[in-house]
Amino acid sequence: MARRLLEAEDVSKHFGGLVALNEVSFDVLEGEILGLLGPNGAGKTTLFNVIAGTFPPSSGRVRFAGREITGLKPYKICRMGLARTFQIPKPFPTLDVYQNILSVGMFGRGRDRQGDDLKRDVDRALEQFSLADKRSTPAGDLAVFELRMLEIARALVTRPRLLLLDEAMAGLNPKETRELSRIVQGVREGGITVLMIEHNMRATMGLSDRVIVLDQGMKIADGDPNQVCKDPRVVEAYLGEAYVEC
Amino acid sequence: MKLSTFARYSPFAVFVVLAFLPSFAGTYYTALLTSVLCWIGLAVSWHFFSGTTKYVSLGTAAFFGIGVYITAVFGKSLPFPVVLLLAAAVCFVFAALVGLVTLRLRGIYFAILTFGLAELLNNAILFWETQVTGTRGRFVASMEVYYPILCITFILLVVMVILRRTRLGRGLRMIGENEEAAISYGVNTTLYKVLGFAVSSMFMGVLGAAFAPRWGYIDSGMAFSSLYSFMPAIMTLFGGAGWMVGPIVGAVVISVLQEYLLTTFKDYFLIILGAIMMIVILALPDGMTGRLMRRRPKAAPVPPAGPGAGLAAGEDE
Numbered sequence: 001m002a003r004r005l006l007e008a009e010d011v012s013k014h015f016g017g018l019v020a021l022n023e024v025s026f027d028v029l030e031g032e033i034l035g036l037l038g039p040n041g042a043g044k045t046t047l048f049n050v051i052a053g054t055f056p057p058s059s060g061r062v063r064f065a066g067r068e069i070t071g072l073k074p075y076k077i078c079r080m081g082l083a084r085t086f087q088i089p090k091p092f093p094t095l096d097v098y099q100n101i102l103s104v105g106m107f108g109r110g111r112d113r114q115g116d117d118l119k120r121d122v123d124r125a126l127e128q129f130s131l132a133d134k135r136s137t138p139a140g141d142l143a144v145f146e147l148r149m150l151e152i153a154r155a156l157v158t159r160p161r162l163l164l165l166d167e168a169m170a171g172l173n174p175k176e177t178r179e180l181s182r183i184v185q186g187v188r189e190g191g192i193t194v195l196m197i198e199h200n201m202r203a204t205m206g207l208s209d210r211v212i213v214l215d216q217g218m219k220i221a222d223g224d225p226n227q228v229c230k231d232p233r234v235v236e237a238y239l240g241e242a243y244v245e246c
Numbered sequence: 247m248k249l250s251t252f253a254r255y256s257p258f259a260v261f262v263v264l265a266f267l268p269s270f271a272g273t274y275y276t277a278l279l280t281s282v283l284c285w286i287g288l289a290v291s292w293h294f295f296s297g298t299t300k301y302v303s304l305g306t307a308a309f310f311g312i313g314v315y316i317t318a319v320f321g322k323s324l325p326f327p328v329v330l331l332l333a334a335a336v337c338f339v340f341a342a343l344v345g346l347v348t349l350r351l352r353g354i355y356f357a358i359l360t361f362g363l364a365e366l367l368n369n370a371i372l373f374w375e376t377q378v379t380g381t382r383g384r385f386v387a388s389m390e391v392y393y394p395i396l397c398i399t400f401i402l403l404v405v406m407v408i409l410r411r412t413r414l415g416r417g418l419r420m421i422g423e424n425e426e427a428a429i430s431y432g433v434n435t436t437l438y439k440v441l442g443f444a445v446s447s448m449f450m451g452v453l454g455a456a457f458a459p460r461w462g463y464i465d466s467g468m469a470f471s472s473l474y475s476f477m478p479a480i481m482t483l484f485g486g487a488g489w490m491v492g493p494i495v496g497a498v499v500i501s502v503l504q505e506y507l508l509t510t511f512k513d514y515f516l517i518i519l520g521a522i523m524m525i526v527i528l529a530l531p532d533g534m535t536g537r538l539m540r541r542r543p544k545a546a547p548v549p550p551a552g553p554g555a556g557l558a559a560g561e562d563e
Contacts, residue, residue: 052430054426054430073429073434074429074430075429075430075431075432075433075434075435078430078431078432079432083430083431084430086426086427086430090424090426090427090430091423091424091427092419092420092423092424092427093423093424094423094488095419095423103416103419103420104420104431104432106413106416107413107416107417107431107432107433108431108432109432111413111432154427154431155431158431158432
């Protein structure tokens with residue numbers, strides 16, 4: 001069995017009286033693409049924020065690559081090799097696309113690489129994410145799909161071992177969704193483990209090796225995508241909506 | 247983005263010209279030039295931290311004033327360069343401490359707190375002088391400060407240009423662009439903000455210490471005048487905060503304009519200055535250099551062709 005790269009153990013998060021996460025436990029195995037599904041408000045992004053260190057969990061522990069990261073600051077977690085994207089992209093708006101990627105490359109896990117290596121990595125990322133002709137465009141002027149691409153390119157230039165994607169496909173058309181799927185597969189083939197939040201089940205089914213489903217802050221399913229989507233609790237959580245059919 | 251040889255060496259040429267200028271210009275123009283250089287230094291220091299991170303500090307007077315007072319107190323007992331270094335060290339440490347406490351505040355709260363800092367120091371010193379020592383202000387050994395100010399401002403500009411390319415400069419820029427993204431992608435935002443604020447304040451203190459001997463006598467109201475807090479911010483906005491040339495242009499234009507208006511229309515100069523500023527800010531929201539910078543797009547590099555590019559593009563297949 002593959003090594004466990006990320007381990008979440010009984011993670012809970014309360015905001016005042018609201019229980020956003022209720023004792024969620026799961027593992028991410030090295031080299032897999034794990035889908036994190038659930039209806040709106042299920043706690044998916046909260047879970048990402050706890051893992052990435054945006055805020056600490058109310059209780060529970062998170063381990064990454066065998067080291068405890070519970071409550072560490074986001075920049076430290078990023079330097080250990082865990083990079084995330086944001087559901088609403090957070091570009092550096094007045095920096096151009098090249099500078100967006102280059103600046104991030106000076107930090108993160110790959111912070112000690114030489115200047116020329118970094119520039120080569122940035123150029124490669126521009127090619128890989130079809131941003132080469134937008135190189136000198138301020139990130140604030142990009143279209144939605146380009147912003148998503150930039151978001152992933154920036155996360156990858158930190159040289160992560162685990163990439164967290166937060167609804168990278170939301171609002172994209174079918175062609176763009178296909179291109180993004182291809183990129184996510186390419187990322188995994190490059191040796192990077194992927195944990196992706198998707199609101200829409202169908203979009204992730206073909207892509208994920210395994211999925212877990214959250215509902216109202218609790219994990220209600222964990223396993224093979226084809227089995228999970230037949231799970232009555234999952235169907236109920238999605239109110240039997242059409243996209244559960246798969 | 248390599249600077250051309252001309253752009254790289256022209257600042258040194260300007261420095262040499264400025265170094266010889268007092269021999270030709272009269273006392274009045276030398277004094278004016280000293281003020282302009284000092285304002286450039288303050289505006290660029292302010293821009294280094296507040297312009298890039300968007301944490302607007304109105305505390306420039308606090309650090310400038312500390313510098314002034316250090317010269318007033320130690321100027322007679324210590325050699326001048328030592329006094330300057332002392333001002334640098336005190337302001338760096340003091341700003342780092344203040345930053346640790348205040349830099350979790352954002353927006354208007356940070357501005358108000360830093361503004362209060364200068365007022366606090368002003369009043370604390372005033373209290374000490376009137377209640378404890380029974381004096382008001384201090385005499386400063388008067389001397390010509392053109393060369394110290396010129397050297398400090400020049401060093402400051404060189405240091406700022408270099409720092410912008412380092413991790414500190416990049417990190418500060420990322421914080422100003424999107425702080426949450428910056429911290430998520432590995433920037434130790436607390437450390438960088440404190441360090442950036444301390445470096446910026448350090449130069450303000452040195453400028454204060456170097457400027458003090460121009461006045462034979464100083465008091466806390468002069469040293470901590472809120473003018474020093476507001477002007478660098480206004481000059482940067484006026485010149486354009488996007489690029490380092492912005493604060494320089496703003497400082498030159500506003501300080502020269504102020505001097506001209508003050509000597510020509512001495513009763514109405516503030517009204518006229520205010521009106522001009524309003525017009526410029528309304529007409530050019532990105533400052534005087536903002537539009538210029540946008541008109542000059544960087545040359546799009548030729549896309550790398552050949553087998554290397556194909557390989558890179560094909561990597562995710």
